[in-house]
Amino acid sequence: MCGIVGFTSSRNSELLHEMIQSMVHRGPDDEGRYESDEVSFGFRRLSIVDLSSGNQPLFNETHSVCVVFNGEIYNFKEIKESLIQKGHRFISSTDGEIIPHAYEEYGIECVQKFRGMFAFALWDKEKQILFLVRDRLGIKPLHYTRVNTTLLFASEIKSLLRSPFVKPELNPEAMNHFLSFRYVPGTESLLKNIHILEPGHYLKFHKGNVSIHPYWQLTMEAKDLKMTEEEGVETFKILLEESVKYRLMSDVPLGVYLSGGLDSSIVAGLVQKFHPKTITFSHGFDGHRDELKYARRVAKHLGSEHEEVMIQKKDIHCLPEIIYHMDSPIANSDIIGFYLLAKLARPKVKVILAGEGADELFGSYVHQEALFYGHTMKKYFPSFLWKKFLPFMLKKVPLSYLNVLFAYPGYSLDQKSRDKILRYFDSSTLTDDYLTLNSLFSLEDKRELYEESLAKKVFQPSTLHDSFREILEDSSIHDTLNRLIKLEFQYWLPSYHLMKEDKIAMSQGLEQRYPFLDHFLVEYMACVPSHLKLKRRTRKYLLRKAFKDLLPSEIIHRPKGPILVPIDHCFGNEFDALLSDCLSEKRVKERGLFKYSTIQKLRAERGQNPFLYDRQLFALLVFELWCEIFLDKKGRV
Numbered sequence: 001m002c003g004i005v006g007f008t009s010s011r012n013s014e015l016l017h018e019m020i021q022s023m024v025h026r027g028p029d030d031e032g033r034y035e036s037d038e039v040s041f042g043f044r045r046l047s048i049v050d051l052s053s054g055n056q057p058l059f060n061e062t063h064s065v066c067v068v069f070n071g072e073i074y075n076f077k078e079i080k081e082s083l084i085q086k087g088h089r090f091i092s093s094t095d096g097e098i099i100p101h102a103y104e105e106y107g108i109e110c111v112q113k114f115r116g117m118f119a120f121a122l123w124d125k126e127k128q129i130l131f132l133v134r135d136r137l138g139i140k141p142l143h144y145t146r147v148n149t150t151l152l153f154a155s156e157i158k159s160l161l162r163s164p165f166v167k168p169e170l171n172p173e174a175m176n177h178f179l180s181f182r183y184v185p186g187t188e189s190l191l192k193n194i195h196i197l198e199p200g201h202y203l204k205f206h207k208g209n210v211s212i213h214p215y216w217q218l219t220m221e222a223k224d225l226k227m228t229e230e231e232g233v234e235t236f237k238i239l240l241e242e243s244v245k246y247r248l249m250s251d252v253p254l255g256v257y258l259s260g261g262l263d264s265s266i267v268a269g270l271v272q273k274f275h276p277k278t279i280t281f282s283h284g285f286d287g288h289r290d291e292l293k294y295a296r297r298v299a300k301h302l303g304s305e306h307e308e309v310m311i312q313k314k315d316i317h318c319l320p321e322i323i324y325h326m327d328s329p330i331a332n333s334d335i336i337g338f339y340l341l342a343k344l345a346r347p348k349v350k351v352i353l354a355g356e357g358a359d360e361l362f363g364s365y366v367h368q369e370a371l372f373y374g375h376t377m378k379k380y381f382p383s384f385l386w387k388k389f390l391p392f393m394l395k396k397v398p399l400s401y402l403n404v405l406f407a408y409p410g411y412s413l414d415q416k417s418r419d420k421i422l423r424y425f426d427s428s429t430l431t432d433d434y435l436t437l438n439s440l441f442s443l444e445d446k447r448e449l450y451e452e453s454l455a456k457k458v459f460q461p462s463t464l465h466d467s468f469r470e471i472l473e474d475s476s477i478h479d480t481l482n483r484l485i486k487l488e489f490q491y492w493l494p495s496y497h498l499m500k501e502d503k504i505a506m507s508q509g510l511e512q513r514y515p516f517l518d519h520f521l522v523e524y525m526a527c528v529p530s531h532l533k534l535k536r537r538t539r540k541y542l543l544r545k546a547f548k549d550l551l552p553s554e555i556i557h558r559p560k561g562p563i564l565v566p567i568d569h570c571f572g573n574e575f576d577a578l579l580s581d582c583l584s585e586k587r588v589k590e591r592g593l594f595k596y597s598t599i600q601k602l603r604a605e606r607g608q609n610p611f612l613y614d615r616q617l618f619a620l621l622v623f624e625l626w627c628e629i630f631l632d633k634k635g636r637v
Contacts, residue, residue: 002027002056003155003506004068004142006041006121007163008130008205016040018162019154025325026070026155026506032056034066039123039130041068046350046509060100061089064125067103069096070155071118071140072513074246079113095249096120108133108202111215115246115519119197121153130205136216136519137357138199138494141502143327145194149208156503157194157327161630166194168630175593176458179441179449179619182331183499185491186464190328190626199494216519218489220482223527229545232532235524237546243518244270247353254351255279257341257512258306260294262540262555263355267515269550271353272302280304281345281352283337285311285570294555301552309344311337316571316578320625325507329626330500331440331619333565338504346508356501357516360493361525363485364539367437372481372534375430391425394418414609430472430480434487435465440619449598481530489522567614568606579603579617582624591627594620 003026005019016033020042027044034041034057043056058067073079076095079102084090088101095116102110103122108131117139122131132153134142144153147165154160161168169192174184187196197203200216227235244267248254256268258280272278280299284292292308299306315336322339323329345352359365363372378386394402395418402413424436436442441449450458471477471487498514505512525533528542535541539559548556567575588596599620606613628634 002043002045002068002070003159004041004043004070004119004121005154005159006039006068007150007152008039009150010037011035011040013040015163016042019159020044022159022162023154023156025509028509030055032068034068034123036123036125038125038128039066041066041121041123043068043070046506046511056096058094058097058100060104065100065103066123066125067096067099067120069099069118069120070142071116071120071135072249072511073098073114073116073118074249075113075115108204109215111202117513117517119155128206132197132203132205133215134197134199134201136200137489137498137517137522139498139502139514139517141499142197143189143194144197144203146210151205151210157189157191157630158324160194168633169193170627170631172454172457173460173462175623176446177462177464178329178331178623179446180435180439181496182440182615182619183492183496184328185495186467191630196495218486218522218526220477220486220526221479222523225527225529227528227532229532232528232542233545236521236528236542239518239521239524240266240515240546241270241274243515243521244353245274246518247513247515248275250351252350253279253348254353255281255345255349256304257345257352257354258282258295258298258304259355260291260296260298260555261355262543262558263358263516265294265298265355265551265555266543266547267353267355268298268302268304269547270515272304273550278302278304279307279345279348281307281309281341283309283311283341283344285337285565289566289569294558298551298555301555307344307348309340311340311565311570313571313574315340316574319578319622320629322504322507323622323625324629326500326503327630328499329619329622330496331615331622332500333567333570333615333618335500335504337565338501339507342505342508342510346510350509351511351513352505353513353515354501355514355516356497357493357514357522358540358543360485360488361516361522362533362540362543363481363488363530364534365488368481368484368488369534369539371430371433371437371484374424375433375480378433386425391422394422394425414612416609416612429469430483431465431469434468434472434484440616445616449594451593451595454593479530481534482526485526566610567618568610575614575618576603579621582621582628583617587624591624 003023020031023044027046030045032043032055041057056068073095076098079098083101086105090097099120111133118135119140119142120133132142141155143157145160145166152160152163160166171190171192174188174190178184184190187198189196201212201214204211256271256278258264258268268280282292282295284290318336318339322335399413427433427436472483474483477483501512532542544556583599585596588594588599602613602617
């Protein structure tokens with residue numbers, strides 16, 4: 001595990017040093033570099049496997065292939081044994097050393113043999129080819145940019161900005177997507193001309209030319225698995241247990257993030273089964289409205305050493321540090337909780353296992369379930385029901401009745417929320433449904449918020465929306481739930497969850513692993529019939545059945561609760577003071593993007609709908625902090 005950087009063209013030792021130093025947090029244990037007249041590589045190491053050797057860069061026997069590598073290849077021992085039988089010689093026991101030898105034997109298609117999470121750069125000296133490779137699911141990040149004929153790459157954007165030739169400039173279209181989805185989906189970043197290598201792809205740089213190639217893509221419903229429920233449960237159980245065992249590979253202490261939800265509880269239970277004396281880590285904000293009581297119940301059942309941290313009002317002032325480390329802002333207040341968790345865990349462990357990925361496997365996010373059932377009903381019920389009768393009733397029903405169905409304790413809906421539901425009834429495709437329900441700022445909100453100069457740049461047809469439509473209207477994927485699952489695997493998972501969690505964990509020199517994201521398990525679940533994923537409103541049906549004896553019944557059968565860090569409750573006046581400072585009239589007008597009057601209106605109306613307005617204001621706040629750090633260079637960049 002480490003951070004990697006590099007660039008092509010002539011030597012520049014000073015630049016290489018600056019890029020390496022910008023990510024010491026990713027690898028506090030060691031540093032290495034490779035310099036030639038064609039390429040320069042650098043890395044920082046967090047020692048996890050083979051602590052005494054395995055330093056990078058890594059080479060084949062003749063030093064004609066050079067690699068810098070970030071991540072873990074869990075099946076490296078099997079691959080290494082086959083390479084030894086073919087005559088390859090190794091000088092360490094580290095997993096990354098198999099990469100140059102596997103490339104020498106199989107070419108770039110060697111990546112098909114790797115099981116794990118990784119981002120690496122490989123220089124083929126004889127062919128004068130540079131490859132950048134990212135793992136199938138996008139667990140490890142890899143950013144790149146071109147300046148004339150030079151290609152620069154790094155695990156983190158801030159490393160690229162150490163080059164005097166890379167000028168930070170806002171990407172307005174990416175900013176527009178950020179305010180819609182709370183993150184920037186896909187391969188673009190908030191900075192112009194700085195790109196993210198897509199998961200399951202490799203970049204080839206040869207003679208100044210860049211080409212990008214897929215080596216893996218998730219195919220939904222690739223096989224017709226006519227399985228019985230018992231067969232599905234047994235196979236799923238075998239695959240997940242195998243995945244956990246692989247991810248226990250470590251020569252340093254490891255632990256588990258335990259939210260108290262089903263996914264992390266099962267991971268914790270399996271880790272404890274195969275690796276006794278597990279340490280579990282949880283965060284909360286009051287011990288009542290959060291999920292700490294469930295986490296404590298699981299930890300007690302497992303007998304794990306358990307550590308907790310409580311979010312306090314003052315913790316909102318960690319935001320600049322968090323945003324600096326994330327490179328791109330994520331508009332969700334849970335980033336503060338994740339940051340506190342990483343700081344809590346790092347003194348005791350270097351490796352953390354987490355439950356992320358299960359919701360993607362089963363399509364069990366609240367918005368996916370709502371879209372799935374809603375689209376199904378729209379398809380089979382008469383149109384007058386959706387277009388006339390239900391909207392008519394919705395307009396008449398008191399908001400207090402609607403709030404009975406609203407699953408976020410402490411929050412309520414207002415007229416603006418009612419209008420959003422009405423727009424959903426009026427939409428006619430699954431894509432329109434998705435964009436309507438999942439947009440933090442609607443098109444109408446943005447027209448009210450954006451200054452005219454910004455509106456002219458961003459209110460254009462979106463290629464991203466076209467990409468969403470290609471998946472959500474793909475007739476070759478017969479099941480609506482599977483279309484929603486594929487979309488989130490392609491965008492939400494790598495660009496939101498994994499990017500956020502890698503950057504926050506690595507800010508503390510902590511490696512995070514995800515048993516639910518083993519690609520063999522993902523490929524299997526892509527072919528499992530949807531009725532075994534969501535059965536009669538029972539989410540994660542196979543998961544609950546497979547591990548019903550691992551944990552207390554109250555954990556296995558508890559419904560999915562709202563995972564939310566309530567901004568008003570947790571941060572109170574501290575949040576309001578930060579808004580006054582960062583979104584003051586002076587700053588907003590100097591930035592020239594938003595109308596100050598609209599921001600003032602949002603602040604004034606917070607009490608009517610804090611669920612919506614607090615999240616919108618939080619998005620504007622983290623965006624402004626990001627601008628100060630990365631555009632104004634008032635932070636550490």
